Amino acid sequence: MVSDPASSEDSPSLQNVLDALDDANCRAILRETAEPMTANELIDACDIPKSTLYRKLELLSRASLVREQDTINPGGGRTTRYERDFDDVTISMDDEDDLSVAVKRPPRSPDERLEDIWSKMGDEL
Template identity: 85%
Template sequence: MRHDSAPSEDSPSLQAILVALDDADCRAILRKTAEPMTATELIDACDIPQSTLYRKLELLSQASLVREQDTINPGGGRTTQYERDFDDVTISMDEEDNLSVTVERPPRNADERLADIWSKMGDEL
């Protein structure tokens, strides 16, 4: 069970979130992505090999804890930046001993939602 303060199509499982948060490299990436960063910047900032970084970003993406933002460069091509996509993650247990996770996300303005749509369209091309 997951609740968002901002609607999202993604519904990560409790397991996906726990796996990502249990990983030291993933936690390092989350600490550095309060502001958008490119993969190259993250490699340097987190001292993680490139192949490892992309595996960790995939874990964080599957858990919907990091979001990708693509920008089109004026000279052609695009740049992908990664940014932490939550304000708070709460794991709780109910009266029936069932675990649940609540992910609170920052509200998105219209420009950010449009950028997300364009980014997803670029992935499909």
């Protein structure tokens, strides 16, 4: 629903990052997602309605600041957790007075990269 693991390596647009960071609910979600959390956990922790949470997760995903992780449950179905997907965001201005954004991401293990690929494949089925 929220993120495209293949695009999480791409640089997000400056406007998408600014829009997400300017939103108080998005900032609350980012504070809570240092460790993976489910939507229900985020609803409780951030004290925001479910519909608002999903809109904010979409905004954070477009900015490539949150990543979605799906886990297959032994009894069937899957659990989706959301995790902050950056170590640092830098906004800078170049010599031509153009703003740009750089997002530094945590290193991913091969298992995490494979998990991203499987998660993306599951979304396409």
